[in-house]
Amino acid sequence: MVNAGSLGATWIAFACCLCFVITYDSGNVCCSHAADAKEYTEQDKQYWIKNGKEKVTEKVKYVNKRGVAKNIIMFLGDGMSLTTLTASRIYKGQMEKRSGENEYLSFEKFPFVGMSKTYCVDKQVADSACTATAYLSGVKTNYETIGISASVKLNDCPGSMAPENRTDSIADWSIAAGKAVGLVTTTRVTHASPAGVFAHSANRNWESDADLAKAANLTDVTHCEDIAKQLITRSPGIDIKVSICQCGYSNIDALILIFQKTSCIRFGKDKSAYVENKEQLLNVDPSKTDYLLGLFESMHMKYHLKADASKQPTLEEMTKKAIEILQKEENGFFLFVEGGLIDAGHHQTTARLALDETVELSKAVQQAVDMTSEDDTLIVVTSDHSHTMTMAGYPVRGNDILDLSGSLGSDKLPYTTLSYANGPENLQPDVNCARQDLSKVDKSNFF
Structure with a gap:
């Protein structure tokens, strides 16, 4: 069993370690109190460092409820x-x-x-x-x-x-x-x-x-x-x-x-x-x-x-x-x-x-x-x-989750990002037992 005090200490220790890891290459920003006015984007490493700091801070500040739920x-x-x-x-x-x-x-x-x-x-x-x-x-x-x-x-x-x-x-x-x-x-x-x-x-x-x-x-x-x-x-x-x-x-x-x-x-x-x-x-x-x-x-x-x-x-x-x-x-x-x-x-x-x-x-x-x-x-x-x-393939960021993945299989045919390993039978089987060319299928009905 872990008491509330030791649990809090554990969280703080974890936060410090994580903060050190994510800011190791950023001039120890965990110890910096200077306001950073620049608006970073996902292309900037600082965006992710800031995001990590905010998540750690959020976890450290969270107060776990110890009472009995009604x-x-x-x-x-x-x-x-x-x-x-x-x-x-x-x-x-x-x-x-x-x-x-x-x-x-x-x-x-x-x-x-x-x-x-x-x-x-x-x-x-x-x-x-x-x-x-x-x-x-x-x-x-x-x-x-x-x-x-x-x-x-x-x-x-x-x-x-x-x-x-x-x-x-x-x-x-x-x-x-x-x-x-x-x-x-x-x-x-x-x-x-x-x-x-x-x-x-x-x-x-x-x-x-x-x-x-x-x-x-x-x-x-x-x-x-x-x-x-x-x-x-x-x-x-x-x-x-x-x-x-x-x-x-x-x-x-x-x-x-x-x-x-x-x-x-x-x-x-x-x-x-x-x-x-x-x-x-x-x-x-x-x-x-x-x-x-x-x-x-x-x-x-x-x-x-x-x-x-x-x-x-x-x-x-x-x-x-x-x-x-x-x-x-x-x-x-x-x-x-x-x-x-x-x-x-x-x-x-x-x-x-x-x-x-x-x-x-x-x-x-x-x-x-x-x-x-x-x-x-x-x-x-x-x-x-x-x-x-x-979910499979390497669709680009923002690709329609219900559409083709953008990749081709070994048969040179496209496949969808989402697929199932079982389920209802294929209602339109290919006579040669080949996959359908999904680029020619109405995906709005397919899913």
Whole structure:
């Protein structure tokens, strides 16, 4: 363990060492107090020295909060790999008519960053189910299972029902501590990531009673409940105060439909609201609302770039409304917010959609930062797993991130800066099994 005093000393020592390194060839500017009136550019070495000094000073001056957070907001970028972050910050800048490379997503300015190992107990490559269990309960489990330990194999219904095999999520802990719980996602509410908040299932695909009926042909599901039913009949699902998500009408338990038609029947209380579109959501009065259910689409929400902005709320707007309602809680709250369509865009190998959804998540995070105080609220932004999107070639500074890299492959054909190692099949295969000449392809549709 490192105490606050030694930690501060460590930071100062690190800052001095770093300052020495970056200014070794600059006349020891760390010790200089003279104002430098000249405006340097990236072509000048002094520009980078000054930039380094400012970053070190910023870190040295930062005061780490040592108290206990009253509120916790956890943002999850589903499938948001490191390459996605790099490409998204460039995309963000280029959408604002800048080159993009030196941009920041809102959460890239946070004072601390860490890495996690995203494997399942039985798989090298993790899915959203085993990872949701890991980051929401602290327990790694098997591929495609939710809220249970790794002693339960995929499709083992009896094993998943044993209390000793069930994990407790942050939602459980929050409710036990007297805190309110909220859930916001751009996917259907029974999808793997949001289900990790409230469900226990030996198969992430057992989302509805219809899914369980199909599974009954392969395994014993006699005593299992589908994920939708757990949401509205079991704690912690039934205790969630703010749920802004998607219903999944075509693949959902009949009880969810009853839920949707009877306007928050599960609450059975005053000061509750049910909304189906952007206007209704924005018109919800937080001072008069303690319970909110928002269902906007029949399955996942539409991608931000493809949605009707007058009807579908943004992730930022949904996050804002959730915080407005939960901030009234005397004992604080836990809010889980998922940007789930980053993953969907990558699965379709549509980089433009994935990058745009990442920028939308960044906006939602900034909204949360603006509405809360670091004195009592902990905000964490993470991802559950990566994707196969890569960046390659040596495109010039400011090159369109969604265009050709400017380089040629060994086959003398151009290739894009971003590419995928797997995904949907090529709909226009070359008869000679050669690559397409991408210089002749409409990249606006390609991505």
